[in-house]
Amino acid sequence: MHDIHGTEKGCYDRLRWYCRVIRETNPGSVAECEIDPVTSKFKWSLIFLDEPRIKNKYKDCILVAVSNDANDDLFTIGYSIVDAENDAVEQLFVGSHHSYCLRHLVDNFVKRVLRSYQKHNKKHWSSVFKKVAYTPSLQEHEQHINNIIDSMPLARVFIVQSHPQSWANALFLGDRWGVMNNNIAECWNNWVKLAHYLPIVAMVDHIHMQIMNIIHR
The missing domain is CATH 3.30.160 (Double Stranded RNA Binding Domain)
Incomplete structure (x- = not known):
């Protein structure tokens, strides 16, 4: 079996060759294999x-x-x-x-912050919170956060404790x-x-x- 298919460990090293051959012999195909440059191990893009x-x-x-x-x-x-x-x-x-999952984060924002401000429009402020997460610009990120905190001071503690670097595009270190x-x-x-x-x-x-x-x- 090893003579035909190779060893399990060795086959991982051939993935880069395999992806290249797919692209060369099947124009228009997409085949990507991401390897960690430090460990040389196969990487998943998103888990x-x-x-x-x-x-x-x-x-x-x-x-x-x-x-x-x-x-x-x-x-x-x-x-x-x-x-x-x-x-x-x-x-x-x-x-x-x-x-972090943005949907769950918005739900927590509604429960822990917006419920203390009954007169505020829940749909509007949920939308503003999503803008905090989606914008890639640090300047716009801070503008949206300041907008929320100016209207709801209690939001400051929630935002700090939620670790924005784990859900806001402007601060997130990965892709x-x-x-x-x-x-x-x-x-x-x-x-x-x-x-x-x-x-x-x-x-x-x-x-x-x-x-x-x-x-x-």
Whole structure:
């Protein structure tokens, strides 16, 4: 088998050659392989993380990491069933730029800040908060934040504690390619929704079968 296909470790090094040949022999095709210049390891452009809760008395949760494949379809990188969410991101993704889901952040902004200002237009100020996140300009970023704080002084603490460098384009150190929400992980969660109500062995088997079905379809 190794004589025909090569070793598992060696094949990773041939990915760069493989992508180049695809582009050369199939004009118009897109094939990219990103390699970390420091570790020489294969890199994923974006990995989406989520921790859906299991619907049983033990209140465990599923940690899942997903991404998009070359056809922009859902690709399961890995998942784990644990008793609680902890600091897995800091331990397993050392040096990675961790970004927050804007949709959840806006929801928290509405609950923790806007509810204290009943006369304010929730839709308008949610839109202004999104402008803080989307603008690539540091000057515009600060203008939108000042606009919010001038109208709602309580927003200052919320914004500082939310770590803007993890969700605002003007401050984020990595590349988000315009992806501001964790929708793909939410799709995965909905995809295996039935598993949330199953006993542990049946749950793992259901998720496994779902993944295998999409691989072989």
